[in-house]
Structures are given as structure tokens and as C-alpha cells.
Amino acid sequence: MLCKTRCGHFATRSYADAHGGLCRKCHSNFASLVELEKRYGEDALVEYWYSAILTNLPESKEEMKCFISHLIDFYQQKLIEIPSKQRYIKKMLYMLQSVLEPSDMETLR
Ligand SMILES: [Zn+2]
Known part of the structure; x- marks a missing residue:
């Protein structure tokens, strides 16, 4: 039976319970972000989000929204x-907020 996940999608209860409340797709996104950070460092992750802001999220926006708010929760907890790691985490939170509300980026230009 499917349940609504933290990221706003659907997965089996047992899958979500074992993977931080995420659906299969978001968990694999999340895992690759963690991998990116581990392999190439924190700056690489910041750059990843920066380019996501600039390209205005190629993937379905609505689908990403829930995932990004999950990430914001995740980093707020990390903070x-x-x-x-406050400086890095605050930068990440700022990037993620900007992905959710791209209009804020105008002030940076
Ligand atoms: Zn999901």
C-alpha cells in the first residue's frame, strides 16, 4: 500500500520509513547529492544548486518543490x-530558498 511521503510523493510505507520519509526518486536524488558532496566537496554542491537556480530547474517544478523543502528541513536540522559548519549550511539554505523563490535572485544581479 502506498502512503504520502515527506517529499510530497508516494511510496510504500516500508520504503519511506527506511529512507528518511522520501519516495524512491527523491531518495535517489538525495543520495546523489550526498555523494556529490562527499566526492567533490561542499563548494561543488553549492555550485550545483547555483546552476539549478540559473537554469530554473529543468525538471518538473512542482515535483522538485516538495523535495527542496525537505532539503531545507534537512539543512535546518544540520545547522x-x-x-x-554554519557558514556552509547557511549558504546552502540560501541557495535552496532561492530555488523555491527565483524572484529573490533579482536582487543579486
Ligand atoms: Zn519524492
Whole structure:
């Protein structure tokens, strides 16, 4: 039986429970972001989101929205857990907020 996941999609309850409340697709997105960070460092991840903002999300926007708000929750939690990474995490949160509300980017140009 399918349930609504934290990312706003659907997955089996057991899958969502085992994968942080995410559906299959979002969990694989999430895993590749974690992998990117691990392999190429934090700057690479910031650049990834920056280019996502500039290209205005090629993927279906509505579908990404829930996933991004999940990421925002994730980083807000990290901000509490790892205060030493505050600068990086705040930058990530800013990037993610900008993906959700691209109009804010106007002020940066
Ligand atoms: Zn999802």
C-alpha cells in the first residue's frame, strides 16, 4: 500500500520509513547529492544548486518543490547539529530558498 511521503510523493510505507520519509526518486536524488558532496566537496554542491537556480530547474517544478523543502528541513536540522559548519549550511539554505523563490535572485544581479 502506498502512503504520502515527506517529499510530497508516494511510496510504500516500508520504503519511506527506511529512507528518511522520501519516495524512491527523491531518495535517489538525495543520495546523489550526498555523494556529490562527499566526492567533490561542499563548494561543488553549492555550485550545483547555483546552476539549478540559473537554469530554473529543468525538471518538473512542482515535483522538485516538495523535495527542496525537505532539503531545507534537512539543512535546518544540520545547522543545529553541526554549528561549526554554519557558514556552509547557511549558504546552502540560501541557495535552496532561492530555488523555491527565483524572484529573490533579482536582487543579486
Ligand atoms: Zn519524492
